Amino acid sequence: MTYDAVVTTLRAAGCVYAEDEAALLLAADGDPAALVARRVAGEPLEWILGWASFADEAGHGVRVVVRPGVFVPRGRTIELALAAADALPPDGVLVELCCGSGAISAFLHQLAPGAHFHAADIDPLAVACARENLPFAEVVEGDLFAPLPSSLRGAVDVVVANTPYVPSDQVTLMPPEARDHEPLHTLDGGLDGLHLLRRIAAEAGAWLRPGGTVLIEISETQYDVAAAAFEAAGLVTSARIDPDGTTVIIGTPVD
Structure with missing residues (x-):
């Protein structure tokens, strides 16, 4: 899938940050089409990527593993x-x-x-x-x-x-x-x-x-x-x- 196609698909699914999410999904391990399909189905982005960023406004923080079924840190x-x-x-x-x-x-x-x-x-x-x-x-x-x-x-x-x-x-x-x-x-x-x-x-x-x-x-x-x-x-x-x-x-x- 191309970046533009992923953005269009995510936007149609109601993802507010479609551009950012598209870049992350295309850089992630796995079949891009399968990953995008999971996101379109509403699965949290962090579960799909396998990680979440937990950082302050200056960007100081950590990247933590987040497995499916586990609460996503806000x-x-x-x-x-x-x-x-x-x-x-x-x-x-x-x-x-x-x-x-x-x-x-x-x-x-x-x-x-x-x-x-x-x-x-x-x-x-x-x-x-x-x-x-x-x-x-x-x-x-x-x-x-x-x-x-x-x-x-x-x-x-x-x-x-x-x-x-x-x-x-x-x-x-x-x-x-x-x-x-x-x-x-x-x-x-x-x-x-x-x-x-x-x-x-x-x-x-x-x-x-x-x-x-x-x-x-x-x-x-x-x-x-x-x-x-x-x-x-x-x-x-x-x-x-x-x-x-x-x-x-x-x-x-x-x-």
Whole structure:
């Protein structure tokens, strides 16, 4: 297939960035026609390519492996990673929950290579993918804090999580490539989108060392409810909001 033919095909399928996607698909391994057909069918571009870029506005970041069936890291989540970087000591201990591909930990390892990384996800596909991206980390399968070694209790500097935070009744409003392809448990955050946030907030204090920090990505409109959940769990709460509205809620246990 020629570049122009791929662009025309992708444009007709509704791909907003048809030119960029055409160049990437033609440069990828595999039969171009088959790859384009997968994209036209709505499959996430990152699954087709086998990787996703996770970088800040200056282009500093990482390329992570993303396998089919694994949540695709979003560009807006870089704000969560940058906030976690500010809280992580050079030799600190970080736990990434709901890690998916492990993009946050991969990004942070570049900034703090002397830190100690642990990651967890309930999905075995995500765990296998994260292990490819995080050879320097302990990656475990299980529900939130449950699979972590007990030796981490009271010893963690940073808990970071990009939990699913779309309210259940709004999942159908998401772009088709997400709602029709990515696993529902990576998108659906429960009745108000904050089900896992509440669980993490309630448990975080037992795992954080004094002065430690828990950070979770939410939408700007969810902040008041999320802050109430953090405060009910004994966390002093603040927020980091970037210009596009991406919001990171930050909590530190009360001394």
